[in-house]
Amino acid sequence: MRRPAPREAAxxxxxxxxxxxxxxxxxxxxxxxxxxxxxxxRFSRRALLGGAVGAASVLAGGSAAGFAAGRATAAPAPxxxxxxxxxxGGHQAGITTPVQEHLHFAAFDLTTDSRDDVVALLRRWTLAxxxxxxxxxxxxxxxxxxxxxxPPDDTGxxxxxxAANLTVTIGFGPTMFTTTGTPDGADRFGLADRRxxxxxxxxHFPADMLEDARTGGDLAVQACADDPQVAVHAxxxxxxxxxxxxxxxxSQLGYGRTSRTTKDQSxxxxxxxxxxxxxxxxxxxxxxxxxxxxxxxGDDAGAxxxxxxxxxxxxxxxxxxxxxxxxxxxxxENVVGRTKGHGAPLSGGSETTAPDFTAAGSHGPxxxxxxxxxxxxxxxxxxxxxxRRGYNYTDGSDGLGKLDAGLFFxxxxxxxxxxxxxxxxxxxxxxxxxxxxxxxxxxxxxxxxAVPAGSTLGEAGAYLGQELFEA
Amino acid sequence: MRRPAPREAAxxxxxxxxxxxxxxxxxxxxxxxxxxxxxxxRFSRRALLGGAVGAASVLAGGSAAGFAAGRATAAPAPxxxxxxxxxxGGHQAGITTPVQEHLHFAAFDLTTDSRDDVVALLRRWTLAxxxxxxxxxxxxxxxxxxxxxxPPDDTGxxxxxxAANLTVTIGFGPTMFTTTGTPDGADRFGLADRRxxxxxxxxHFPADMLEDARTGGDLAVQACADDPQVAVHAxxxxxxxxxxxxxxxxSQLGYGRTSRTTKDQSxxxxxxxxxxxxxxxxxxxxxxxxxxxxxxxGDDAGAxxxxxxxxxxxxxxxxxxxxxxxxxxxxxENVVGRTKGHGAPLSGGSETTAPDFTAAGSHGPxxxxxxxxxxxxxxxxxxxxxxRRGYNYTDGSDGLGKLDAGLFFxxxxxxxxxxxxxxxxxxxxxxxxxxxxxxxxxxxxxxxxAVPAGSTLGEAGAYLGQELFEA
Numbered sequence: 003m004r005r006p007a008p009r010e011a012a013x014x015x016x017x018x019x020x021x022x023x024x025x026x027x028x029x030x031x032x033x034x035x036x037x038x039x040x041x042x043x044r045f046s047r048r049a050l051l052g053g054a055v056g057a058a059s060v061l062a063g064g065s066a067a068g069f070a071a072g073r074a075t076a077a078p079a080p081x082x083x084x085x086x087x088x089x090x091g092g093h094q095a096g097i098t099t100p101v102q103e104h105l106h107f108a109a110f111d112l113t114t115d116s117r118d119d120v121v122a123l124l125r126r127w128t129l130a131x132x133x134x135x136x137x138x139x140x141x142x143x144x145x146x147x148x149x150x151x152x153p154p155d156d157t158g159x160x161x162x163x164x165a166a167n168l169t170v171t172i173g174f175g176p177t178m179f180t181t182t183g184t185p186d187g188a189d190r191f192g193l194a195d196r197r198x199x200x201x202x203x204x205x206h207f208p209a210d211m212l213e214d215a216r217t218g219g220d221l222a223v224q225a226c227a228d229d230p231q232v233a234v235h236a237x238x239x240x241x242x243x244x245x246x247x248x249x250x251x252x253s254q255l256g257y258g259r260t261s262r263t264t265k266d267q268s269x270x271x272x273x274x275x276x277x278x279x280x281x282x283x284x285x286x287x288x289x290x291x292x293x294x295x296x297x298x299x300g301d302d303a304g305a306x307x308x309x310x311x312x313x314x315x316x317x318x319x320x321x322x323x324x325x326x327x328x329x330x331x332x333x334x335e336n337v338v339g340r341t342k343g344h345g346a347p348l349s350g351g352s353e354t355t356a357p358d359f360t361a362a363g364s365h366g367p368x369x370x371x372x373x374x375x376x377x378x379x380x381x382x383x384x385x386x387x388x389x390r391r392g393y394n395y396t397d398g399s400d401g402l403g404k405l406d407a408g409l410f411f412x413x414x415x416x417x418x419x420x421x422x423x424x425x426x427x428x429x430x431x432x433x434x435x436x437x438x439x440x441x442x443x444x445x446x447x448x449x450x451x452a453v454p455a456g457s458t459l460g461e462a463g464a465y466l467g468q469e470l471f472e473a
Numbered sequence: 474m475r476r477p478a479p480r481e482a483a484x485x486x487x488x489x490x491x492x493x494x495x496x497x498x499x500x501x502x503x504x505x506x507x508x509x510x511x512x513x514x515r516f517s518r519r520a521l522l523g524g525a526v527g528a529a530s531v532l533a534g535g536s537a538a539g540f541a542a543g544r545a546t547a548a549p550a551p552x553x554x555x556x557x558x559x560x561x562g563g564h565q566a567g568i569t570t571p572v573q574e575h576l577h578f579a580a581f582d583l584t585t586d587s588r589d590d591v592v593a594l595l596r597r598w599t600l601a602x603x604x605x606x607x608x609x610x611x612x613x614x615x616x617x618x619x620x621x622x623x624p625p626d627d628t629g630x631x632x633x634x635x636a637a638n639l640t641v642t643i644g645f646g647p648t649m650f651t652t653t654g655t656p657d658g659a660d661r662f663g664l665a666d667r668r669x670x671x672x673x674x675x676x677h678f679p680a681d682m683l684e685d686a687r688t689g690g691d692l693a694v695q696a697c698a699d700d701p702q703v704a705v706h707a708x709x710x711x712x713x714x715x716x717x718x719x720x721x722x723x724s725q726l727g728y729g730r731t732s733r734t735t736k737d738q739s740x741x742x743x744x745x746x747x748x749x750x751x752x753x754x755x756x757x758x759x760x761x762x763x764x765x766x767x768x769x770x771g772d773d774a775g776a777x778x779x780x781x782x783x784x785x786x787x788x789x790x791x792x793x794x795x796x797x798x799x800x801x802x803x804x805x806e807n808v809v810g811r812t813k814g815h816g817a818p819l820s821g822g823s824e825t826t827a828p829d830f831t832a833a834g835s836h837g838p839x840x841x842x843x844x845x846x847x848x849x850x851x852x853x854x855x856x857x858x859x860x861r862r863g864y865n866y867t868d869g870s871d872g873l874g875k876l877d878a879g880l881f882f883x884x885x886x887x888x889x890x891x892x893x894x895x896x897x898x899x900x901x902x903x904x905x906x907x908x909x910x911x912x913x914x915x916x917x918x919x920x921x922x923a924v925p926a927g928s929t930l931g932e933a934g935a936y937l938g939q940e941l942f943e944a
Contacts, residue, residue, distance in 0.1 A: 104701075111874075145746060146812065151801045151802075153800060153801055154746070158742060158746020159743065161742060161746070162739070162742065229729075231728060231742075234865075234878070238878075241876065251874070253869050253870045253876060254869055257575075257701040257705075257728075258700075271631075272630065273630050324712070327624060327628055327709075328624050328713075331619065331620075331621050331624065332621045341617065342625065343617040394705075396705050397726070398723060403582075403720030405708075405724060
């Protein structure tokens with residue numbers, strides 16, 4: 003991992019490096035130790051890591067603790083970084099963004115009954131996500147710039163690391179709308195009548211072995227970055243800001259992207275050792291994105307707040323790699339429907355050649371009808387396509403001598419009921435690959451559009467999901 | 474993650490790209506499909522990924538399946554890679570090697586009673602580790618170059634990735650010598666009288682909360698690389714080659730090194746958000762390495778096979794980050810004994826300033842006597858030092874709304890009984906940091922010296938640990 007352009011770069015030479023402490027920090031403290039109170043180096047760069055905004059609130063000497071003063075249109079990023087993906091814009095980042103190398107995904111449960119608490123949480127998350135994606139600490143004081151007797155407003159482990167193309171993508175689960183995640187559940191926050199029709203708990207698929215502790219969640223956060231510590235830092239700080247309102251239900255680390263979302267990204271390999279994501283929808287294909295990924299105005303009359311958004315489907319799919327590794331190359335290729343080396347369809351050609359499902363040898367189709375590529379192909383699914391954005395995972399071992407490894411599948415779709423559910427039913431029933439897979443986790447979330455670029459963020463400003471709560 | 478210098482680069486333009494299949498592969502197969510049998514592209518580059526060695530055995534048309542023909546002095550590496558750390562040499566790689574960004578650590582249990590099986594396993598591991606650290610597939614046929622009705626001799630997911638400074642470091646646990654890992658256990662493989670005296674199960678430390686499924690193991694493999702998929706691939710392929718002889722007891726993924734082992738590496742941060750490893754032993758400090766890391770001839774008269782080796786201590790240390798994140802900066806700094814921002818000792822100066830434990834303010838020492846830095850410092854431990862090489866980990870959540878995150882501590886020492894055990898007892902008893910830590914996994918392994926550079930490896934050649942089994 004490269005660690006270029008440390009976050010301190012911009013502030014290092016700042017003329018404000020000797021800025022005074024905040025009012026709070028000047029308050030005499032009973033238990034103060036003279037030596038540590040002096041803290042000669044602490045306020046030099048770190049208090050100003052937030053750039054102009056952080057500096058302004060510090061210099062104003064106001065009530066700058068926590069997020070009260072955290073109001074920012076566009077906190078300036080550290081100089082010299084070109085690995086920043088804006089949090090604001092039209093669609094949320096982290097969907098068509100070129101797939102980063104690392105994932106930290108977390109599902110949260112809301113522990114409050116108050117709609118105002120949820121809105122306040124989304125405001126805090128919006129501010130912090132905007133800052134962190136710019137390579138700034140989660141809060142204006144950073145790691146050690148705040149009052150000495152308060153917790154820092156950033157946990158610190160990403161200090162000195164680059165922005166690393168961090169994206170934070172936030173989704174709302176069915177259980178945020180009704181207690182059961184189904185239409186007949188109780189209205190939790192006065193949002194039940196705004197629930198998009200497809201936002202229901204996913205059905206039970208054949209062979210599902212879901213664990214409750216890896217399934218569902220009122221909110222989802224997909225943090226992707228080219229440095230795992232940056233992705234972990236983002237989720238951790240959002241969890242910290244959720245204290246009292248939401249707790250982490252489950253989380254998942256992923257590495258080694260298994261898809262590409264732009265034409266110029268290479269096709270990576272999954273833990274079956276095969277190229278994965280060859281036929282994925284890419285950012286350049288605007289027509290496919292409009293058809294298959296973005297929710298359009300009018301798709302769902304009762305939930306226009308989701309127009310410009312999408313649905314995120316997550317599936318934790320354990321691969322029984324030890325069994326796979328003892329099967330023949332012939333079996334592996336017939337299960338996938340492609341060659342292992344080059345990823346070409348078994349009907350011939352190269353990786354990018356379209357599979358010819360009619361091409362037959364003396365023993366039947368060259369691409370077996372029960373192969374993964376045959377069953378997942380749009381031609382077998384009424385033309386349905388997905389934008390896939392999954393990651394490999396390896397979570398230690400299962401205590402039975404086997405690795406707990408596989409694919410954390412993520413897909414973005416315009417309508418899960420038309421696109422994902424029929425396809426997964428078909429695959430779960432018939433795909434020979436299922437012999438080597440176990441679906442152990444699952445979730446569906448509605449991903450609203452982004453906060454518009456240029457918005458004022460913060461306490462009284464714009465926040466993610468605002469149209470759901472306020473329209 | 475950069476993915477430069479793909480493994481295929483060297484073979485891409487090879488004049489042998491149309492090399493014939495092996496004899497096995499030419500055997501007519503009952504279930505063959507004409508179209509797939511042709512496999513026009515499959516043998517082009519991939520069969521030759523092993524470079525000259527793989528090509529030679531394929532062209533010879535001999536019995537090249539599996540490792541029978543895998544005999545190599547120095548399989549040539551793909552061209553254009555400068556990220557290869559040799560597996561052979563004096564000491565094993567992965568100790569003073571500049572710390573890579575990612576870890577996959579695995580402990581194995583031997584499931585055989587046969588000493589010959591153990592030796593055969595170490596021969597296979599030596600060959601495969603030597604190949605993989607060169608950026609080559611685990612076996613000479615690679616991902617798809619072998620017989621179509623046999624499993625590939627590489628699992629494939631690292632194909633196209635760089636060597637990524639992969640190191641594979643192998644250790645022998647106490648339970649490889651006696652059944653119980655203690656001197657009075659039964660001799661498992663005729664090695665009991667060669668057990669080094671310090672190689673005993675670690676004692677119970679105060680506040681230990683060890684899980685059996687994360688503790689111990691007959692063998693340990695520490696795979697480190699700058700690409701997580703390369704580290705995971707290495708462990709997975711060694712596990713595949715262990716089938717029938719050893720199984721994975723537990724494994725651990727780590728990211729974000731928490732130490733530095735060379736002067737020019739920056740000091741990273743752990744999940745407490747503090748700089749970690751400032752005072753680590755570095756590769757340039759030969760005197761400290763000789764004193765504190767490398768076992769010297771005569772250290773242990775009955776175990777001279779370990780001279781030039783070391784001991785690896787691993788501890789899985791969960792941090793209760795949610796609690797930590799709600800404590801004040803004052804508390805955090807007093808627990809660590811250093812400033813959070815710069816990592817300077819609380820007695821003043823900069824990160825590299827030696828702590829002054831005598832410096833006092835009106836309330837006592839500036840560096841609290843129960844702080845981590847005070848208790849872990851050599852001055853509190855009869856001058857003992859460790860070479861630390863740990864990683865951060867994040868393993869999802871605990872089902873109780875909290876992240877399962879922390880430090881996978883790894884240290885290399887010359888004598889755990891003199892260096893690690895007294896220090897850990899002191900820390901476990903008195904360190905205020907223990908309030909935020911839970912030790913959930915543990916292990917100790919003897920790490921023999923490397924296979925000498927230039928050795929012939931393979932069936933009849935040199936292998937890791939040979940002096941233990943054959944001297």
